[in-house]
Amino acid sequence: MSSYEKYVNSEIGRTFLISGLLALILGYLTIIIPLADTVSTDPWYSFLYNDVTIAEEDRFNAFLVILETLFFVLFYFFFTIALASYKEINDQIPSWGQLFYAGSVTILGSLLIPQLDFQGNVEGTGSGSGYNHFTSSMQTWVAVMTIVGVVFVSLYIYYTETQKSKN
Numbered sequence: 449m450s451s452y453e454k455y456v457n458s459e460i461g462r463t464f465l466i467s468g469l470l471a472l473i474l475g476y477l478t479i480i481i482p483l484a485d486t487v488s489t490d491p492w493y494s495f496l497y498n499d500v501t502i503a504e505e506d507r508f509n510a511f512l513v514i515l516e517t518l519f520f521v522l523f524y525f526f527f528t529i530a531l532a533s534y535k536e537i538n539d540q541i542p543s544w545g546q547l548f549y550a551g552s553v554t555i556l557g558s559l560l561i562p563q564l565d566f567q568g569n570v571e572g573t574g575s576g577s578g579y580n581h582f583t584s585s586m587q588t589w590v591a592v593m594t595i596v597g598v599v600f601v602s603l604y605i606y607y608t609e610t611q612k613s614k615n
Contacts, residue, residue, distance in 0.1 A: 454537060464533035467526045474523035478557060481516050482564045482582050497581050504583045512581065513589045516562060520590070521597035524554040528605060547605065551598045558594035562587040 455461035484497060496515070498507040528550040532542035562582040582590065 458537075460533050460536050464530055464537060467530035467533060471523055471526040471530050474519050474526060475557075478516060478519045478523060478561055479564070481512070481519070482562050482580060484581065500581060507581075507583050508586060509581070513586050513593070516582075516590050517558075517593040517597060520554055520558050520594040521601060523557075524550055524594075524598050525601050525605075527553065528601075547602050551602065554598055555591070555595055558591045562590045 453461075455465055484491075484493065496509075496512060498509050500507070528546055531546040531550055535542045535546065563580065565580045
């Protein structure tokens with residue numbers, strides 16, 4: 449079976465390609481959100497961010513927390529589908545391993561990515577010389593809400609049945 453028939457000409461292959469592409473885009477967006485440098489320029493998306501030079505307790509931005517969490521949870525959903533589709537393409541049965549692996553990557557990312565500053569350093573490590581739009585309370589909320597989202601999406605995936613399995 450050629451790669452074209454395996455990935456493009458089959459329904460499960462197209463599911464793998466589309467889900468994998470969406471997971472990559474969402475993963476990229478989760479990294480870009482904390483790294484958006486709105487201090488030096490005035491880009492169109494600057495309305496999303498509070499001024500990083502004001503006190504941390506005055507910078508909490510619920511919309512930014514929800515947006516980052518939404519991207520992490522959607523990343524988890526599409527990453528899980530891509531992993532499960534890849535297993536099916538290789539004539540294997542998707543298992544709990546796909547949920548565990550995708551969940552681990554997502555939760556670890558939600559703990560680390562919001563801590564990145566504009567220069568790409570981890571805030572508070574001494575090497576971080578830039579600013580971070582995510583305050584410590586925002587970072588905590590992103591992690592907690594992502595964990596809750598991963599649990600709900602896992603339950604959704606677990607309780608969703610295909611037409612084939614109902615027969």
